[in-house]
Amino acid sequence: MTELHGADIAVEENDDVSRIQISGPLTVAEAGEAYARLEGVRAGKSRRLILDLAGVSAMDTTGAWLLHRFMREWRKAGSDVALDQASSEFTALIQQAESHDSGCPDHPRQPSLIIRELAALGAATVRVADRFGLLLAFFGLVLARFGRQIVHPRRIRWVALSNQMERIGLNALPIIGLMSFLIGLVLVQQGAFQLRKFGAEVFVVDLVSISTLRELGVLLTAIMVAGRSGSAFTAQIGTMRLTEEVDAMRTIGVDPVDTLVLPRMIALILLMPLLVFYASMIALIGAVLFAWASLDIPVDTFLARMRSTVTMNDFLVGMIKAPVFGMIIAVAGCFEGMQVSGDAASVGERTTISVVESIFMVIVLDAFFAVFFSAIGM
Structure with missing residues (x-):
């Protein structure tokens, strides 16, 4: 013992x-x-x-x-x-x-890689659907307020509208012009390089003029406006959300949608056709100059070929898409600005999301427009 x-x-x-x-x-x-x-x-x-x-x-x-x-x-x-x-x-x-002796809990068995990826995909799909629903609701609210201002023009804030038109349109002309000019040069150079194999360099005029007026002019302008103005909308409104200026506006009876969103949206709707026309003309000028300097295609030959190839429908297609793209960019930028909360990091995050969201929706809508115009013969 x-x-x-x-x-x-x-x-x-x-x-x-x-x-x-x-x-x-x-x-x-x-x-x-x-x-x-x-x-x-x-x-x-x-x-x-x-x-x-x-x-x-x-x-x-x-x-x-x-x-x-x-x-x-x-x-x-x-x-x-x-x-x-x-x-x-x-x-x-x-x-x-x-x-009370329940033992140590067993570690749950980890699902396979395929199951984890499918679960992640499902969660991402649900998040995208929720965000799309919120964006659609915001878009409906903006359209309702826009219709009210059309019926009662005295509600339009003309000072804010003119200020936004200067920032969005006039200040954007240099960068849009430079990018469009370079795009015209690249299109002629690459198109001529491929068509030279078939002895059809002169058809580069058809390629550049039609693609610029129907697609590239409006699409590239929308992408540049989304990166420049759409991101600015999100950052400006997001900063106002952080400093509680938006809440203060609601407190004193001022509608943030009428004051912050509609002037930006109306300005983009009015200016996008003008910016698209400007970008298309600058791109064609760059194409004419490069074709004359490098391909020995005279300016009058280029213009004559373009007049015989381009129709009014090609011009109208780009002009019809321009205001729609402008409205989408403005609504997406303002929506993400209204979603800012927490700290300053949220501003950067929402700004990035707004640019990606705007460009994605512009490209998707452009594809729908292409199918629609083809179906009606434009």
């Missing part, structure tokens, strides 16, 4: 039974050394374990947990475990410890 600071443990091992007699207090003070002694009696040596608790004078939850853990290991080894001469109080304490 070994004495362990007031707790006595005696082990008797027969062929098929291990009997352990414990006497004295079995509390937190004796638990550590008592369990170290009990671990010396390895599970599996006998088919049956008997714990004799007749001599136990005191037991707390630590002692009960010690005995439960010891018996649990023997049961896992396939042995039969029994308590002998244990008082009802000690038995209830041990059973309570056993009832």
Whole structure:
């Protein structure tokens, strides 16, 4: 028998039974050394374990947990475990410890890579659908307020409108002109390089003029306006959201949609056809000059070929798409500005989203327009 600071443990091992007699207090003070002694009696040596608790004078939850853990290991080894001469109080304490032993939770099995990617795709689809719903609701609100201003022109804020027209249109002419001029040069150079293989360099006039008036002029202008003006709309309105100017406007009875959104949208609707016409003309000028300087195509030949190729429908297609693209860019930029919240990092995040959103919707709408105009013969 070994004495362990007031707790006595005696082990008797027969062929098929291990009997352990414990006497004295079995509390937190004796638990550590008592369990170290009990671990010396390895599970599996006998088919049956008997714990004799007749001599136990005191037991707390630590002692009960010690005995439960010891018996649990023997049961896992396939042995039969029994308590002998244990008082009802000690038995209830041990059973309570056993009832709270839920074990460590099993780690959930990680799904396969395909399942994780499908789940991520589904979550992204739900987020896009939610955002599209919010954008559609905002677009409906803006259209309703726009219709009200058309019916009552005195509601239009002319000073804000003229200010936005100067920022969006006049200040954008240099960059749009430069980009359009370079695009015209590139189109002629690349088109002539490919058509030279077939001895049809003169058809580069058809390629450049039709593609510029129908598609490239309006599409490139919309992309540049989205990156320049659409991002500015988001940053301006987003900053006002952070400084609580938008909330202050609502408090004093001023509608933020009428004051902030509609002047920007009306300005873009009015200016986009003019910017598209300007960009298309500058691109054609660049194409004419490059064709004359590098391809030896005289200016009058280029213009004569263009007059015989380009129809009024080609011009109207670009002009019809321009105000629609302008409205989409303005609504997307203002919508993302209204979604800014939290800190300054949200402004940058929403500005990036507004540019990507605007360009994406412009390209999608351009594809729909192409199918529509082809169906009606334009």
